[in-house]
Amino acid sequence: MTRIAVLGAGRIGKIHAHNAATLPGCSLAGVADPFGSAAADLAALYACRAEHDPAALIERDDVDAVVIGTPTDTHVELMLRAARAGKAVLCEKPIDLDIGRAREAAADLQRLDARVMLAFNRRFDPSVAALKAAIDAGEVGEVQQVIVTSRDPAPAPLSYLRTSGGIFRDMTIHDFDIARFLLGEEPVEIFAIASNLVDPAIGELGDADTVMVVMKTASGKQCHINCCRAASYGYDQRFEVLGNKGMLLNDNLRPTTLRRFTRTQTEAQDPLLNFFLERYEQAYRAELLAFATAVADGRPMPVTPQDGVQALRLADAALESSQTGHAVTV
Amino acid sequence: MTRIAVLGAGRIGKIHAHNAATLPGCSLAGVADPFGSAAADLAALYACRAEHDPAALIERDDVDAVVIGTPTDTHVELMLRAARAGKAVLCEKPIDLDIGRAREAAADLQRLDARVMLAFNRRFDPSVAALKAAIDAGEVGEVQQVIVTSRDPAPAPLSYLRTSGGIFRDMTIHDFDIARFLLGEEPVEIFAIASNLVDPAIGELGDADTVMVVMKTASGKQCHINCCRAASYGYDQRFEVLGNKGMLLNDNLRPTTLRRFTRTQTEAQDPLLNFFLERYEQAYRAELLAFATAVADGRPMPVTPQDGVQALRLADAALESSQTGHAVTV
């Protein structure tokens, strides 16, 4: 039984707490959040301990592992603190918005021989995992092109966007991770364009809301990412892989299988699942299980801080490219 | 080059005339229709001879084969006349509304050693033909269940329905033929229910507009047909075959591949192709080619008058069953 403490009682912390409390092999040892009654409210639901101070929870003897779902600027400090306390860590992305701090943290964690997993949840989605397994089984032969479609249903509040680090570091970073995961090679050249088409207020923050990226690996494999802060039809998450022996496509999910036929149209299905909490519900469960299993069995973490650093490097390079109009060598 | 005369210049005659005029290996030798200027108008389009009297056209030396697309009550007489003149015949279904006359005609044609093909066009639809080929190739193993969905977009005019012979003999007869084609065995027991749900005026004619049929072959294979004179979303033609090794489904066609995603729905496609002229356009071409090829090569006709008799027997049995509430042994 892996006894898990959850730091941060916001939207993402609630998911991890629920999963820690209900998944086999896991137990929820406690919840910490410095703001108001968030931790206490969440802890009451699962009859576990609540703390205001994450540090206090980390140090407890009945905690084997911590899940960090706090604001980004606290990730590095909490990861290191947990690592020094000998606790395994599952940390939400990104490590930090600053690539220098992220690299330094990754290096520190390595020196500490820390057991840290970065929470790129999409890798654990059953359909993404099946896609990766099919590639690894050679179903499409040599991978040639990867296409990632990633559109949120609607922009996050401006208050969030203001400190998000920008669309590449906040949103596209997930797509950079999936791209690396599916390509099986590091991109070495990246080009990006960024537009402000969804909400002028986002442009006034100096941020973009609609971007396109192309990347190339050393062996010439190619990847395209298209990413938009808004999609009226729901949370759009599709992945395509072309290889010399075939193609694999991953489609979206819908709440039901109902198809409607009327005088004006046929095959009309439900709108897509609204957002990541619904779309990646299974992925969050599988992610926590993978983490808890790695902790229990002493096996290597399936996603590492180095994966977080690489995704952030690509995000930084994309931002630079979109600003300079030049391709950036990574 | 098979020189083809088309008898009847109505909706179906126009298709056959167009195909005879434009398909490789075929030429349109003439068109006959006793009503007004129908034959002359059609002949003008393709620069061929027009006649009022079908008999006159049949007898011409430059006619190898005749296509009969005239009213049902003229089919037997014209088939026999053409057969006696040594011409090959492609005759629209049904042979006759009366099973006695149909059987007698089939026997007469056999005595004459006539070359007659019955126009069950659906067998020549590329998707139906591929379905049959997959069955014959053993893709689903032993056929166990066949399901035929057959719905017209809207009822024919009452003036037509009044002399149509009723829904089983006029509309479901196509489905009985497809059922025999796909089952690969003759149904020996049939049960049908018939309702008047679309238009009360059809009920006042003593006819039904919505029917369901189940049939069983001697070896226990099963078939269901559902058939309705109206479907608001278009001409619905689907075929399903379950075997002990798998299932095959045939879907409908649409004019484009466009799929629409909006706030309220996803994957919405065009309405179905409106009706049989659009849906079976390719089938009509393939049918005429198959006929012309059999004529030119002296090979057996792919569909025979006996097929027409069998389909009519099933239609009669279905009508009887729907009236008596008993299964009918065929």
Added chain:
Amino acid sequence: MTRIAVLGAGRIGKIHAHNAATLPGCSLAGVADPFGSAAADLAALYACRAEHDPAALIERDDVDAVVIGTPTDTHVELMLRAARAGKAVLCEKPIDLDIGRAREAAADLQRLDARVMLAFNRRFDPSVAALKAAIDAGEVGEVQQVIVTSRDPAPAPLSYLRTSGGIFRDMTIHDFDIARFLLGEEPVEIFAIASNLVDPAIGELGDADTVMVVMKTASGKQCHINCCRAASYGYDQRFEVLGNKGMLLNDNLRPTTLRRFTRTQTEAQDPLLNFFLERYEQAYRAELLAFATAVADGRPMPVTPQDGVQALRLADAALESSQTGHAVTV
């Protein structure tokens, strides 16, 4: 909090026990099973009480409601015992294999003013529920035809089939319930054919493994059920509703959304979910929630013993029809 006792620790009991233990508003008060260590093993998983004797568990004060997942021949006795003890009941179908005993039990339960829900799980599947809601919202106008496809991946063991009551009462009974649910009217005429095409050993039991049914309501609405004990491609559960304003289709579920494109085929998806435990996982949860909510709120049960009696009547009538070759009036 509804405190639930689960009677029967077999396949279906395990699902209900898991759901009772983990769903909000429910708790698992205990598990009973007379056979070996089944109850003890299951109770250990969820840290609840185990009993050999279901009667002992029913009587406990800390039990508000019982779920009956024991063999069919014990259903009536356990339902009545629980009802007399003032406990709410969720009973697996069928009430009994004998229509007389089923009717008598339903009448007894009514006299006792018992709170009993019959477990027709499919009604609670999100896609089926959405289909029903769309019908009720008038999306297809007047319902004209309902088509139910229901195929198991493989036959149950002969030992089970021997006492199952036959395919109509054991398997098709679910489809009869869905048919009534979707038609919104009682069938008054039924016809069925039954074949032995899957396994000769089933025929030797005097049972069929492949059946087709047609039914008609008083107003002429029609329903077709096709049902087979085996489908090589998985558990096939589809529902189709034609109305005068449109059509609704419900499709199957698959474990992932992956689609494969190769030299020989395109769009190839995963096999269907294996069987009812996987396919109706969400339905079982929604069913228990609906039951617990009705218990807690004192509202009417969403499915009643009378629904169980009606489905059984249709099953009996289908069996009679398949044996006599006559339609049966219900």
Added chain:
Amino acid sequence: MTRIAVLGAGRIGKIHAHNAATLPGCSLAGVADPFGSAAADLAALYACRAEHDPAALIERDDVDAVVIGTPTDTHVELMLRAARAGKAVLCEKPIDLDIGRAREAAADLQRLDARVMLAFNRRFDPSVAALKAAIDAGEVGEVQQVIVTSRDPAPAPLSYLRTSGGIFRDMTIHDFDIARFLLGEEPVEIFAIASNLVDPAIGELGDADTVMVVMKTASGKQCHINCCRAASYGYDQRFEVLGNKGMLLNDNLRPTTLRRFTRTQTEAQDPLLNFFLERYEQAYRAELLAFATAVADGRPMPVTPQDGVQALRLADAALESSQTGHAVTV
């Protein structure tokens, strides 16, 4: 009746000749090809005149319009000759491989007030035309992102590729045209990556076989093109348009609607139509009809030489970008 002469009796000339001979309102006046018996063979099929010398055919009085399907390096000369002879012209893409010559030709044609249509066939595909109509009808609101997937089933012969002008000018040029068509704005910035992943022999020609492009218009609209000389599953042509009110997708075509379900997979469909002759059969007909109608009615040409020049500029810019690693301003 528009009397059409076809110059070039190769693969594409044969299509145009067939369509000119069989479409309503068109007639095939003659075929010219300097190589061997190609013109004579084709002319024999349709009982029209054959010439070795295209110039001789252009000058004939019974020719209203010419279709140019000859090698690229003859396009400019033949267009100008036909224009000077007062004939309408439908010319295959590209105008010329050299942007300077293409621009000069476009200017010359304009000075001559010539009636010239450039043969970007995809615009006339029913699904592409429906996509464009849906955009123009405001179905997706403001266009934000366009994604074009364009993969050939297999590379053309090296002998062809050697003089093709390279993948961007030969193959992607169609995608640049579709991008302009769907965006409704001119791209002003373009970036491209090019790899040699399909066949090393293509790389030895100095050409690429796998490319990705991103483009941006002045208002910030974005477009991605992915393009590959090989796709094992067939000729892949998909188009996607995201707007602020929805998304539109265009899918591929297959020869039949058959779907296969087996133990290992479900929904498996046919491979895609092999190549452009099959995929764009309807488009070629609609294109010639649009041309003949514009000729007959004196209306503006639906695609102009200027469209050809713009697509070539984008192709040149993409090539430059892929070689320099810089975005190119157009």
